[in-house]
Amino acid sequence: MSFEPKIVAFLCNWCSYTGADLAGTSRMKYAHNIRIIRVMCSGRVDPTFVLKALREGADGVLICGCHPGDCHYHEGNYRCLRRYHLMQKYIQQMGIESDRLRLEWVSASEGKQFAELVDEMTEQVRKLGPSEIKPVMEKLAV
Amino acid sequence: MAEQEQRIGVYICWCGSNIAKMVDVEGVSEQIGKLPNVVIAKNYKYMCSDPGQDLVVKDIKEHNLNRVVVAACSPRMHEMTFRKALQNAGLNPYLFEMANIREQVSWVHEDKDFATKKAKSLIAAAVRRVSFHEELDKRTVHIDPAVLVMGGGISGISAALEIADAGKQVYLVERSNRLGGRVADLDVTFPYGHSARQLLEPMIKRVEQHPQITVFTECKVEEVFGYLGNFECKVIGKDGKETGIKFGNIVVATGLKNFDPSGMDNYGYGKLPDVVTSVEFEKMLRQGKIETKEGKIPQNVALIHCVGSRNKDIHEYCSRTCCMTALKYANQVTAALPETNVYDCYVDMRAFGKGCEELYANTSRKNVMFLMFDKEDLPVIKKTAAGDTCNMVVEMNEVLSGEAIEVPADMVVLMVGAEAHEDAKEVAHAVGVSMCGNDFFIEKHPKLDPVATTTDGVYIVGSCQGPKDIPDSIAQAGAAASRILATIAQVEVEVEVTTAVVNEDLCCGCQTCIKVCPYSAVTYDEEKKVSTVNEVLCKGCGTCGSTCPTGAIRSRHFTDQQIMSQIEGLMAMEMEVA
């Protein structure tokens, strides 16, 4: 059976999660590989969440927040952006391809964009193949 | 939590066939039933219906469940419904988690196996998460009966009167130097030609004389602090004079502004002297002088619809009022200048309001020629050669005849569309409402909650939410007023409790959280050398929580533990089925 990537997504409650819902109510079809976790604000996404997801066997992690300037909490998405750059450096240090982690802005009215984003990311990760972290960690554990 | 025995009930909704047709609900409930701590896993046609909710309540009592998971539509839709149900069953509403298997599964996927698989892992995740949920007690806040109304247009005025007439204090803040907004510029209104001044005057008079209304003209509202029932802000006058006010609810009625057609070359606005906007033309009508710049009576007047509206490059949306305004002009001109020919160039005649189609029918029986153009093939206004009977021609491809024609014109009126104010962003930030693509404010729900916003206690009415005519704006103002009056009548209302809280033992006093908090809800306690969160100001974004290096800050209902376990749940089920 072909490789089906597992992608964990953190969506902010106000823009991105609503956008994802809109994609749903508008019956737009997208790849099934994504698993959405709702947070109040992309600023809530703690780097440890990302690492946790990867460690638990996610092949990719997607973070979505409001467009710059639209954050329901004014600047949470900027915080997230800064952290994102650090996280990128960090995972690369750990030998994880940077393409496995993405931060994108999705507004409440961008259901279509969200659907396209998911498809695109899924393909991106599919190309990379399964993530090695989990097995490696398990080996180390033993 | 953990030591108490976990008894979780899981309910999977078919949502008719919305979910059931894409997700094998039976299979899912069976498999989920096997998960640790899951006491029962059921599926039902409509969980949101009365019987659906009764089912939950009944089970909680019978199987003394202490955690509930419902897998159905988006939590944005029904989380509240089921929290209520838990409450009715005497269970803390926060011991509940929803898995969104409709908007994010059955409606967006086409492969039943994958959809089912995804549904399973989402539910499994919810099950893990819910076992770490903790009881949270609703806090109630006192509602300050005073109300801030931003904007002194027809919507703002009616909202203010509506509330003040119920005996509540209203602060009405208007940025310009006079009340009345854009209606004050109108001559008469469609479809019956009632005098705008006559309808506005008594209202303004009442506002000014109303004991319960304080009017601030030429004033701006600085950033609003606080939360439902207890807002405060500074009102800053032109002269820099500051007034601090406190209030419990906010009505945003900042209206809209007219589109400026200077940017559109085909209409030559600003270059051709007798090409005027509807705003300018309204003034002419009001002063009873419909004249060209040379002071001549125009023999031919052309009205062009959809200027800046229904246009992919400018604003895609329809400005809703221009069509009827144009018909109004046609009537006024034919009445005032019996000899003058009127040409009405439109795209679709949107006469949808009460009495409007009738107005259209009556107008078309006058000396008015209706010409239709395609919204992707706009007319072009050109100067005529000297000696021609008219000063300008409007060149267009007429749709109803299929002819390439030119319309003689001594005066062209551009029916300019509406757009959001340039300071809409500021306002949005000041009061914390979100905006849609075209900078109009977003209502809480486009159908069932047209005036509320995602921020409790903040309401949007009138044209700042999207173009509107007078009666629709006034209706919305009334709607907001009723919400506010209802809240005030409750005196104390419950508020969300998913705020952040500092564990002082873990806090190292680095004060990073203070820097990141957008509401300055976190302060530093000099004695204890720790941060403390003002739960009243905190809006629970959780940014501090994820910044805190020691994990001293917990954002309630979104704790690290809860989210981590949710991730585990997700992946565990993934691995199992993979």
Added chain:
Amino acid sequence: MKGNSGEVGIYFLNGENPNAPPIENFSDLISYAEKLPGVKLVKSTANGGELNPNQLNSDIKQNNLKKIVLAGDSPGFYKTLFGKAMAAAGNDPEDVVVASFREHGAITADETDRAKAVLNCAVSNVPFEIAAVPDEVEVNPDTLVIGGGIAGIQASLEIADANKKVYLVERTGTIGGHMAMFDKTFPTLDCAACILTPKMVEVGQHPNIELMSYCEVKGVSGGPGNYKVRILKKARKVNIATCIGCGTCAEKCPGKAPSEFDAGTTMRKAIYIPFPQAVPNKYLVDAESCTYIQSGGKKCGLCMKVCPVPDCINLDEKDEEIEVTVGNIIAATGFKVFDAKRAEQFGYGKFPNVVTSLEFERLVNAAGPTGGFITSRTQDKKGNWVFSAGGDEPKSVALIHCIGSRDENYNKYCSRVCCMYSLKLAHLIKEKIPEADVHEYYIDMRAFGKGYEEFYERIKSEGVHLVRGRTAKVEEANGRLLVRSEDITADKLLEQEVDMVVLAVGLEPREDAGETAKMLDISVSEDGWYVEANSNTGPVDTFTGGIYVTGLCQGPKDIPDTVAQASAAASRVLQSISNGKIKKSIKDLPLSTIEAKVKELSTREGGAS
């Protein structure tokens, strides 16, 4: 403005509205006008067209008019004409005052007194709204809402949430109204049930709402602030309190009738629950189709035997009448759809696969006759044409706008929602049968609301054939339907063969709208819609104190506008309750009182306003 400092000229015009009622004994009105202070000239013309500018100029000069009053049904569009003349005479064009009888509710011929009041106010520069203020009386804090559609639901919840008592009277067995029947809602496409049912549930559970389903208002007496309302409790024949909704009765019941909720596309039993999410979710008996009742108690009666709950069902139960006292009444009685049979050329009732939009809403709905599959009607064993999941999918569908609307032969007005719901249906067809051809025939595409134009564009991009041209007739041709229209933009005659035609039927006032209006003393427009107190500033008030109109009974509206209006009505109610007082009816305000008030104000303020 300069006000009374000079002479006033009054011109009577019929104005723009050709169906404007002639004022009864017009001469009386004229002589009244002549007697008003400062009036120098009174003229009347059938319509403004006869006025010529030069004549006006000389009128003004000769009589040294400083102010002109335009009186009539809605003469406002002539304001500019007179303003021009005034300016020419060196006066202020703003000194042209519009005295619109319609604006202040003189919409029937016998409202001469109201017309006089309006005229008087205009002449003395006193706004009618300020001069004609009835005094206040105590108000009963309870409220009656008539109609359990989305408007009624919304209004009830608003008031109940303010801890005020509401009686919600609904004529059918469940609340929900038309909205509950819809599949998706435009333009966001969220399903109507998903967003409506929570509210219905809320109504059902709300401690402050007394839901009276299957009841009708029979009479209203008393006055503003204290109305006595007689309500007929139609015999439901099932005890709401004890019914557990198990459905055993319905299983056994032999009586059948077309389901109202499914717009007649399915059959329901004589004892039934209107639809799965109905509130209250309890059974009721339809006497018309009940064998027991029709046979006078001789036959059947099975349901009573099989019902597990002792004496829950009582087919002999009789209607009863109760009375409640309320301070305010909100009319949210809704609408009915245009009967497509009236427009024969479209073949509704003749061809089984010509369906109304409402029937189609049910057809596409997952809970509908085919479980959400779009199929053509096929003949069952008995030979009836029915929708069945087995039926074959239409390869091409035509949607025809403006059925019964924008048509002098039926209803002149635009029904406001048909364009958008047709676009929505077009989308649903494309979604469920992607390869299907969808042809949509319209006159003007009225996509005016928030996100509507964007939705329109989306539908275009989905490959729906949009034809500007009203369909003239639908005929049968080799087993399919032939839709004949002119495609105006393509400049050709279209004879489109399709498998199904969906008629976008317009909205009409209910048959009994008139009676209800009489009961509540609400005025009714030429079309039969309820008339609001002021088309601009009073979208929910009526001329009777404590009576409000909201939702579709006041005129066609989409859901958000209806909800907003419903809340607006609620705010009126809450206002009066929180003041403990309510204004009496403007209707009952005698002319003399208004005149006195006008005199007082104009002398106090020197008429300046």
Added chain:
Amino acid sequence: MSERKRVDPNLMKEVKHYGAGDWNACFHCGNCTATCPLTEQDSLFPRKGIRTMQMGLKDKLAGSVEPWMCYYCGDCSTTCPRDANPGEIMMSLRRYLTSVYDWTGLSGKLYKSKALHIMVVTIIFFTIIAAFLIFARVPDLNSAEVSNYLSEMGASVPLNKFAPPDLISLLDHIQLIVIGLFLLTNIFNMYNKVILKDKTVKIPLWLYIKEIGAAFWNFISQWKFSKCERKTYWLSHWLIMSSYIIMFSFIIFFLGWFQTDKIHPISHPQRWLGYYVTFGLIFACVYYFIGRFRKKEQIFKFSHHSDWIFIFLLFMIAVTGILIHISRISGMVNMTYYMYALHLAFEVPMVFTFVAFSKWSHLAYRPFAIYLSNLKKSAKARMAKT
């Protein structure tokens, strides 16, 4: 790009004088076009005609044949959502076009002024009467010549002595030539506006010949009209048309054979053809009279003065015609003369005002218009092929 046409609201004001119909009310839903059984893919009407008129595209209107394609069944008007009455507008457009083709300008005047039309008719009427009073000499029955003539004819009334056929037919021919000249020039005018002015089509000579057949067939059968929903309209129209044609050819070409003092046996074609003609005319006229008075059916709701005068004259011609016949058979000598005079007194004004300048000219215009449109169609088809 092609020259842009300038719109002109005055044309509509002009055309309004030619009839009823709520001219601007039309909001162009296309209902009328789609209702009409006669409208054709490449010549859509009524809507487009109304549009051209509304927008004041004079030349386009003058060059359009569509109004002639409509036989006025009224279905478009009954279902028109704006009560614009397209059927009547088409009728009015035909009147307008008639005046456009007429270079003398008389047509327009007759259509626009009822008084003028009646006046012209009465003047001609009395001129004819006067002519008889002055020139006609009553033959003396007692004179040998006349009695001999009568006996050899076996007749009792010497009408041909009173009004010699050769003289009458001479006058007829003069009349024919005069009227014919007007009509032909007008028809050429039409041809010019429809074909010559239209630069988009080139029509080869042979097509002209090829298309004649079809046009002629439609002329005698009115088959186009027969495609309308209500067949009675077609029948009555056909009756009146055919009767008139037969009568016309009698008078112009076979007067000698038709106007005989000798009473032929009933079997003789002269007799029964004559009866047919009279019946046809009277039946149709009565039918139209009743219809126009009752105003029930859509097509009779609006009656222009030209309609009234026309059927009145036609009716009188038929009545006097049959009266001549009766009085002659029953040997009422003077009566025959009077009737004959009246007959002509009704016939001449009718021919003069109507055939070239008013309603009756459609007898020539419509078939010709159909002919021209067929020409254009087949020419266009050919161009499309190549």
